[in-house]
Amino acid sequence: MLKFNPMFTPWQVAEQDFPKDGALEEKFKFLLRYAILAPSGHNTQPWKFKLQPDGVFIYADYTRRLHVVDPDNRELVISIGAAIMNLRVAAAYFGYACTVQYQPKANTPELLAFARLSESSQTDHELKKLFHAIVQRRTNRNAYEVRSLAEDELKRLQKLTAGKKAAIRIVTDKAIQTSIAELVSEGDYIQMSDPAFRQELASWVRSNWTRRGDGIAAYGFGIPGIISWLGPWFMRTFDLGKPQAKKDYQFAKEAAALVIVHGEDTKESLLEVGEMFERFVLTATSMGLQYAFLNQPVEVQDLRTRLRAILGLADLPQLLFRIGYAEPQKRAMPRRPLDDVLIEG
Ligand SMILES: Cc1cc2nc3c(=O)[nH]c(=O)nc-3n(C[C@H](O)[C@H](O)[C@H](O)COP(=O)(O)O)c2cc1C
Incomplete structure (x- = not known):
């Protein structure tokens, strides 16, 4: 087995590895490999999941909140919404109807949603069509062509x-x-x-060779090679x-x-x-x-x-x-291993 590399391994998820003959929980777990490819503020990936016999509980991980840029956890919750959409798309693609209930239990602020999953031969066709875009999507901060949309x-x-x-x-x-x-x-x-804003951003900026599974590698800001080691210092200082x-x-x-x-x-x-x-x-x-x-x-x-x-x-x-329109951003941002965001038991 190849060593886990946060830049590549999560993005190399292959649809032929879907555990067709596996237990239901194994299948749901596979679908979550697409959920965690969703974008999130500063690539904090502020989500947690708990597998259930009939679906998945989706939690906010408030320990990953951005106090300065997102004091009310607005973008944190939005990021979890993005992960839910990826889960819906993957579910539709692999033949699962997915019904999402927001805030399924009162007095549990971390629990944001329950995605009920059930096998179905008639899943949403429009969502299925988006499946391959999950691994292609990137935030692209480069300059674009000056051209109107068709x-x-x-x-x-x-x-x-x-x-x-x-x-x-x-x-x-x-x-x-x-x-x-x-x-x-x-x-x-x-x-x-605002020094506090810069400090927070810098704490999530990584070198281009990062082995950490979160944060923004400097190439995301167009900072190349060796200079990327200085990215966080640069952001913080100037x-x-x-x-x-x-x-x-x-x-x-x-x-x-x-x-x-x-x-x-x-x-x-x-x-x-x-x-x-x-x-x-x-x-x-x-x-x-x-x-x-x-x-x-x-x-x-x-x-x-x-x-x-x-x-x-x-x-x-x-x-x-x-x-x-622009040249696609080739390099993906890191993701943490799925097991890091699964709640056991
Ligand atoms: C709710 C939300 C807010 C974001 N805000 C910004 C932002 O203000 N500026 C920015 O450059 N990127 C922003 N991003 C993009 C993230 O930095 C990006 O999704 C993350 O680094 C992962 O990279 P990827 O989208 O290429 O997978 C935001 C993403 C989300 C979901």
């Missing part, structure tokens, strides 16, 4: 915008993009000038607000589209935000599109109010990202 692509994405307690807005109007770009760059100045603001302003303004997922600040709504976001980016990935976050105006309270006003939202902006 009409049919936009139409396909528009179909994913309505939810129950959350929704998605796709912005392609350049004037609105420019107003949002201004908030993004303001956000960069505010966040990067206020990079000005160059970051300039770059992000351009990215937001020129993006083929800006996408806002919005909803309320309740756990139910945030889980749905995460699910809708992940479905959206898996679809975009399957279409050959790239995406990266510009969450600054959602993370700074005053900017969030202004973003809400620009968009005329009745509820609150939760995520902001750009999509477009």
Whole structure:
């Protein structure tokens, strides 16, 4: 057996290894190998799972919370929603109906959902189509081509915008993009000038040869080779607000589209935000599109109010990202072994 490498091993999950003749719990465990490939804030992977005879309990791991950038655990809960969507897609692909109940037990704040799984010959066809995108999806922070989305692509994405307690807005109007770009760059100045923000980010930045299963390897920020060893020190020590603001302003303004997922600040709504976001980016990935976050105006309270006003939202902006055409980001971010996030017994 090859040694576990967090950069590669989790991403090399092969569908032919699905334990067709295995016990039900073994099958559910295999499906979770796709759930843990979901994105999460700073790649904290703030989830835990407990296998049950009829499904999986999904927990928040609050020990992995980001006190500075996400003081209310908003993005933590959203990340778990993204993992739930991956589980739904993998379940559909391997022939399991998946019904998810949010917050199944009162007075258990860690327990966010129960995914009931049952064999079915008629699983969701649209979800199945996203299966191969799970291992292809990457956050891609590079520059994209300055090119509009094709009409049919936009139409396909528009179909994913309505939810129950959350929704998605796709912005392609350049004037609105420019107003949002201004908030993004303001956000960069505010966040990067805060030593606590930089300290927290730095504590999750890893060298390009990291053997740790979490955090953001420096290549995710375009930091190459040997210099990547200095990545955390660099982030911690220098206020990079000005160059970051300039770059992000351009990215937001020129993006083929800006996408806002919005909803309320309740756990139910945030889980749905995460699910809708992940479905959206898996679809975009399957279409050959790239995406990266510009969450600054959602993370700074005053900017969030202004973003809400620009968009005329009745509820609150939760995520902001750009999509477009670019060379795919080849290298994946590390993941912890599945056994590290399973609760036994
Ligand atoms: C809720 C959430 C918030 C995130 N916020 C940011 C962000 O503000 N800036 C950023 O560059 N990446 C952000 N990310 C992306 C993560 O850093 C990324 O998912 C993680 O490093 C794993 O990499 P991968 O998406 O390529 O698998 C966010 C992801 C999630 C799910």
